[in-house]
Amino acid sequence: MTDTFTSIPIVDFRRLQNPETKADALTQLREAIFLAGFLYLTNHGLESLTQRAHAKLPELFSLPTEVKEKCDMINSPSFVGYTRLGAETTASQTDLREQFDFGTSGLKPWAENHDPFWQRLEGESQYPDHPGAKELVEEYISESAKLSQEFMRYVSECLSLPPTTFESFKGNMDRLKFVKYPQAAPGSQGVGPHKDSTGLFTFLSQDDTGGLQVLNKNGDWVDAPPIAGSLVVNIQQGFEAITGGICTATTHRVIAPTKKTRYSIPFFLGVRMDLTLDQLRESAAHIVKCIPASDDRKKRAVDVPSEFLSPLYSCFGEAYLRNRILSHPDVGQRWYPELYEKYSKQVLS
Numbered sequence: 001m002t003d004t005f006t007s008i009p010i011v012d013f014r015r016l017q018n019p020e021t022k023a024d025a026l027t028q029l030r031e032a033i034f035l036a037g038f039l040y041l042t043n044h045g046l047e048s049l050t051q052r053a054h055a056k057l058p059e060l061f062s063l064p065t066e067v068k069e070k071c072d073m074i075n076s077p078s079f080v081g082y083t084r085l086g087a088e089t090t091a092s093q094t095d096l097r098e099q100f101d102f103g104t105s106g107l108k109p110w111a112e113n114h115d116p117f118w119q120r121l122e123g124e125s126q127y128p129d130h131p132g133a134k135e136l137v138e139e140y141i142s143e144s145a146k147l148s149q150e151f152m153r154y155v156s157e158c159l160s161l162p163p164t165t166f167e168s169f170k171g172n173m174d175r176l177k178f179v180k181y182p183q184a185a186p187g188s189q190g191v192g193p194h195k196d197s198t199g200l201f202t203f204l205s206q207d208d209t210g211g212l213q214v215l216n217k218n219g220d221w222v223d224a225p226p227i228a229g230s231l232v233v234n235i236q237q238g239f240e241a242i243t244g245g246i247c248t249a250t251t252h253r254v255i256a257p258t259k260k261t262r263y264s265i266p267f268f269l270g271v272r273m274d275l276t277l278d279q280l281r282e283s284a285a286h287i288v289k290c291i292p293a294s295d296d297r298k299k300r301a302v303d304v305p306s307e308f309l310s311p312l313y314s315c316f317g318e319a320y321l322r323n324r325i326l327s328h329p330d331v332g333q334r335w336y337p338e339l340y341e342k343y344s345k346q347v348l349s
């Protein structure tokens with residue numbers, strides 16, 4: 001195994017499911033997790049659903065502005081809803097994308113008097129007023145949740161852990177986004193360099209445009225060109241924290257397209273928000289002990305704490321809320337004015 005990657009590995013889900021090929025496929029999965037933190041998942045079974053969803057996206061984004069703005073994220077303390085072009089910031093720069101954010105539906109509503117403030121992140125989605133939109137989102141989230149649960153079992157197995165190891169870390173709310181990147185001048189920022197921070201794993205369906213890039217350990221940007229029918233899966237900071245930093249969340253970005261509009265659909269598998277730093281340290285220590293990683297990697301795991309685990313925050317939920325407030329400052333200022341003031345002044349060490 002070399003020290004870094006120059007292309008994104010491919011893992012065939014069907015080979016993980018087939019007892020005859022499973023051992024070999026688990027080895028590939030482990031290398032992808034350790035080496036890149038990114039992989040293409042093929043033969044995952046959601047091919048026709050992702051195709052149907054992509055066919056719907058141009059329609060949804062071409063709805064009249066007033067229809068889209070009726071479900072504007074500014075209405076939502078849970079940061080779900082529509083974000084117009086230019087209202088999102090990553091790495092201190094404006095992203096050139098427009099998007100709808102949704103979450104798992106039917107969760108218990110936030111109760112001001114006894115739920116913690118960050119629990120308000122879990123709330124009902126706002127759907128664009130368009131036939132079939134809500135049904136499509138609900139089906140997409142429910143199918144992706146099933147796939148991601150099975151995927152996580154294989155991840156546990158490839159790390160020599162019992163298959164259900166990570167299940168108790170799963171949160172109540174998964175998130176889904178429909179994203180549109182309009183054509184822009186060469187080199188424009190579709191979304192700036194970032195690690196996904198609000199969950200365990202991301203499952204991304206991109207169209208055939210290209211533009212997604214992943215940072216390797218030498219500091220080079222590696223293209224993740226579209227592979228028809230595949231999902232790009234990556235580790236989020238929640239999973240990095242749970243594995244004590246051994247499985248790292250990898251930085252990525254999207255260069256805005258120059259020739260045509262790009263659409264993508266990321267699904268974010270949620271993490272349990274009530275986990276405190278101490279609880280996490282304890283379970284991470286246990287998990288790290290079992291994972292067969294090199295001593296060097298284990299040492300690095302201790303040396304490189306995730307920013308998600310900053311002692312500035314009481315638990316995952318608070319770190320997550322901070323991330324949402326700073327990414328969507330208009331929504332943050334409206335619903336959490338005091339926290340906005342506090343978080344925007346903090347510097348993460």
Ligand SMILES: O=C(O)CCC(=O)C(=O)O
Binds near residue numbers: 177179
């Ligand atoms: O649109 C994409 O391909 C990636 C989007 C992304 O990285 C994100 O929204 O976190």
Ligand SMILES: [Fe+2]
Binds near residue numbers: 194195196252
């Ligand atoms: Fe991302």
